[in-house]
Amino acid sequence: MSPVLEIRDLSVDYGSLRAVHDVSLTLNAGEVLGLAGESGSGKSTLAYAATRLLQPPGRVPSGEVLFKGHDLLSLTEKQLQVLRWNEIAIVFQGAMNALNPVISVGTQIDDVLRTHRPSMSRPERAARGRELLSLVGIPVDRLSSYPHQLSGGMRQRVMIAMALALEPEIVIMDEPTTALDVVVQRQILGQMMRLRETLGFSIVFITHDISLLVEFSDRIAIMYGGRVVEEAPASEIYRAAKHPYSQGLLSSFPALRGPRRELRGIPGSPPDLRSMPAGCPFHPRCPSAMDVCGERMPALEPVGERRRVACWLEGVHGLDTDSNGAPAV
Amino acid sequence: MTFLLRRAAFYLVTLWAAITANFLLPRLLPGDPVQAMITKLGGRLNSDAMASLYILFGLDEKKSIWAQYVDYWGALLRGDLGLSFTFFPTPVADVLSQSLPWTLGLVGVTTVIAFLLGTLMGVYAGWKRGSWMDSLIPVTTFLSSIPYFWLGLIAISVFSVTFPLLPASGGYAAGLVPEWSGEFIGSVLEHAVLPGVTIVVSSVAGWILGMRNMMVTVTAEDYVLVARAKGLSQRRIMFAYAARNAVLPSISGFALSLGFIVGGALLVEMVFSYPGLGYVLFQGIGAKDYPLMQGVFLVITLAVLVANLLADVGYLLLDPRTRREG
Numbered sequence: 001m002s003p004v005l006e007i008r009d010l011s012v013d014y015g016s017l018r019a020v021h022d023v024s025l026t027l028n029a030g031e032v033l034g035l036a037g038e039s040g041s042g043k044s045t046l047a048y049a050a051t052r053l054l055q056p057p058g059r060v061p062s063g064e065v066l067f068k069g070h071d072l073l074s075l076t077e078k079q080l081q082v083l084r085w086n087e088i089a090i091v092f093q094g095a096m097n098a099l100n101p102v103i104s105v106g107t108q109i110d111d112v113l114r115t116h117r118p119s120m121s122r123p124e125r126a127a128r129g130r131e132l133l134s135l136v137g138i139p140v141d142r143l144s145s146y147p148h149q150l151s152g153g154m155r156q157r158v159m160i161a162m163a164l165a166l167e168p169e170i171v172i173m174d175e176p177t178t179a180l181d182v183v184v185q186r187q188i189l190g191q192m193m194r195l196r197e198t199l200g201f202s203i204v205f206i207t208h209d210i211s212l213l214v215e216f217s218d219r220i221a222i223m224y225g226g227r228v229v230e231e232a233p234a235s236e237i238y239r240a241a242k243h244p245y246s247q248g249l250l251s252s253f254p255a256l257r258g259p260r261r262e263l264r265g266i267p268g269s270p271p272d273l274r275s276m277p278a279g280c281p282f283h284p285r286c287p288s289a290m291d292v293c294g295e296r297m298p299a300l301e302p303v304g305e306r307r308r309v310a311c312w313l314e315g316v317h318g319l320d321t322d323s324n325g326a327p328a329v
Numbered sequence: 330m331t332f333l334l335r336r337a338a339f340y341l342v343t344l345w346a347a348i349t350a351n352f353l354l355p356r357l358l359p360g361d362p363v364q365a366m367i368t369k370l371g372g373r374l375n376s377d378a379m380a381s382l383y384i385l386f387g388l389d390e391k392k393s394i395w396a397q398y399v400d401y402w403g404a405l406l407r408g409d410l411g412l413s414f415t416f417f418p419t420p421v422a423d424v425l426s427q428s429l430p431w432t433l434g435l436v437g438v439t440t441v442i443a444f445l446l447g448t449l450m451g452v453y454a455g456w457k458r459g460s461w462m463d464s465l466i467p468v469t470t471f472l473s474s475i476p477y478f479w480l481g482l483i484a485i486s487v488f489s490v491t492f493p494l495l496p497a498s499g500g501y502a503a504g505l506v507p508e509w510s511g512e513f514i515g516s517v518l519e520h521a522v523l524p525g526v527t528i529v530v531s532s533v534a535g536w537i538l539g540m541r542n543m544m545v546t547v548t549a550e551d552y553v554l555v556a557r558a559k560g561l562s563q564r565r566i567m568f569a570y571a572a573r574n575a576v577l578p579s580i581s582g583f584a585l586s587l588g589f590i591v592g593g594a595l596l597v598e599m600v601f602s603y604p605g606l607g608y609v610l611f612q613g614i615g616a617k618d619y620p621l622m623q624g625v626f627l628v629i630t631l632a633v634l635v636a637n638l639l640a641d642v643g644y645l646l647l648d649p650r651t652r653r654e655g
Binding site for chain 2: 080100148
C-alpha cells in the first residue's frame with residue numbers, strides 16, 4: 001500500500017497553548033484511517049491543520065503534510081485552492097450547519113463544479129448534480145430543495161454527494177454522523193464504504209465513537225491530549241488495546257458484536273490545555289499509573305509489527321524493570 | 330401565494346385602522362379649524378366671512394360622527410384631503426404631491442445609498458477583521474453620534490459660508506422653473522449635495538456596525554468553513570455564503586428606515602429649508618394646519634406600510650426558510 005497523505009511531526013498552537021504535539025500519521029491508498037478521542041483531544045484540530053482550514057488564532061509552528069510529494073503547508077493559497085475538494089474533500093456534520101441555509105443544495109453542489117471544472121457547461125453540471133444525488137440515494141428532484149427542507153440524514157447524504165463531486169483522492173469525515181440516530185448513522189456509513197470500494201478513495205474518519213471506528217475503519221489512531229497514544233489495525237485495537245486510555249475508550253461503548261461487557265467509562269475528565277499534567281497527560285486518570293508516568297512522556301514506539309503505543313507499560317521503552325515491562329493489564 | 334395574500338389582508342386591516350385613527354385624532358382636539366383660521370388672521374374677519382368659512386370646511390351642519398366618518402372616506406377615495414390653511418386655498422393633496430417627490434428624491438435616495446454603502450463596508454470590515462476598515466468604525470460612529478441638526482449647520486457654515494462651494498438652502502436655485510432641463514436638474518443635484526452627504530454620513534455607521542457584527546458571527550458558521558474547504562473563490566464565499574446570510578437582519582432594519590424616510594425628513598428639511606414633506610409638516614404644525622398635518626400623517630402611515638410590505642417580499646426572496654410552501 002502506498003501512502004497518499006503523510007503527516008509528519010505536526011504541531012498546532014492556539015496562541016500559547018499547544019493543542020497538537022508532533023503527530024505523525026500516514027494514510028494509505030484506499031484505506032480508512034480512524035481518528036478517535038474525547039472532545040478536545042485534538043483530532044479535529046489535526047485534520048483542519050493538515051488541510052490548512054485552521055482559523056486564527058490556530059497556527060502550525062512545525063510539521064509537514066505531504067500529499068503526492070507536495071507539502072500542503074508550504075503551498076500558496078492559489079495552489080492550495082486548486083487542490084481543495086479536487087483531491088481532499090471534507091464531510092462535515094451536514095446534519096447540523098454545514099450547508100448554507102439560503103442557497104439550494106443544487107447550487108451548492110454546482111458551486112464546486114463551476115469553480116473546479118470551468119469547462120463544464122450548465123446542463124453538464126446539472127446532470128452531474130443529479131448523478132451525484134442518485135449516487136447517495138436521494139431523489140434527483142431534491143436538487144432544488146433548500147437544506148431546511150431535508151431531514152438530517154438527507155442533509156448528510158447531500159454533504160457526501162458534494163464531497164464526491166470531483167472524485168477526490170481523500171475524504172475526511174469529521175464526526176459525520178454524530179447528530180443522527182443510530183439507524184441512519186449505519187446506513188450512511190455503510191453507503192460511504194460501498195462508495196469507497198467503487199470509487200477508490202481513502203478516508204480519514206474522525207469520531208469519538210470508537211465502536212463505529214472498530215467496525216468501519218482499517219486502522220485506528222487514538223488521540224489524547226493532542227498526542228497519538230496508540231495506533232494499530234482496527235481489529236487489533238478491538239481485540240487487545242495496549243494503552244490504558246484505548247482500553248478505557250473501548251469499555252465506554254457497548255460492543256456491537258461479541259459477548260456482553262460491562263460499560264465502565266474513564267474516571268476524571270479530559271485534560272485542560274492550559275494546565276497539562278507533567279509526564280504522560282493521561283496518568284492522573286490512568287488505572288495503572290506508575291511513578292515514571294508523572295515525570296516523563298513516553299514516546300510513540302512500535303510494538304510488534306503494525307502497532308505503535310506511547311505508554312510506559314510497554315517494555316520497549318527501556319524501563320529498567322525485572323518483569324521486562326510486561327503489560328500489567 | 331397564499332402567504333402574500335394573507336399579508337395583503339393584514340396590511341389592509343392595518344391601513345383601515347391607521348386611517349380611522351387619522352380621522353379621529355383631530356376631532357379629539359379642542360377648537361375647530363375656523364377658530365384656528367380666525368386666530369391666524371388676527372380677528373380681521375367679519376361675521377359673513379366666518380360663516381362662509383364654516384360652510385367651506387363643512388362645519389355648518391351638525392353631522393353625527395358616523396356621517397362625518399363616511400364623508401371622510403368618500404373624500405379620501407376621491408383624493409380630496411381638504412384645504413390647507415397654511416397655503417390657503419391650495420388643496421392638501423396638491424401640497425403633498427408637490428413636496429413628496431422632493432423628500433423621496435433626497436431622503437429616499439440617500440437612505441438607499443447609506444444602506445448599500447454601509448452594508449458593503451460592513452461586509453468587508455467583518456470579512457477582513459482587524460484590517461484598516463476596523464479603524465474606520467470609531468470615526469463613522471462618532472459622526473453618527475453628532476445630533477443631525479448640528480452636523481447640518483456645521484456643514485452649511487463650512488461649505489456654503491466659509492467656503493461658498495454649495496448652496497445652503499432650497500431645492501433648486503431661485504428663479505428657475507421646475508422642468509426637465511439640464512440646467513434645472515443640475516441645480517437640483519447641486520442643492521442636494523449638502524443635505525444628502527450629511528444624511529449619509531450620519532446614518533452609515535449603523536449599517537456598517539450591524540453588518541460587520543453579523544459577518545463576524547456568520548463567518549464562524551460551518552457552512553463558511555465548508556465553502557473554504559471547497560476551494561471556492563474568496564468573492565464567492567464572502568458574498569454568497571457569508572454576506573448572504575449576514576444581511577438578513579439588516580434587511581428588516583432597512584425596511585423600517587424606508588418607512589421613516591417621510592417622517593425622518595423633518596429635521597433635514599428644516600435645516601436646509603428643503604421644499605419636501607418634512608418642511609411642509611414643520612410649517613403646518615406652526616400654523617395648526619390640521620388638514621395638512623392629517624395629510625402628511627396619512628402619507629407617513631402609507632410609507633411605513635409599503636416599506637413593511639417590501640421587507641416581507643425581500644425576506645421571501647432572500648431567505649428560503651420564510652417561504653411557507655415547498
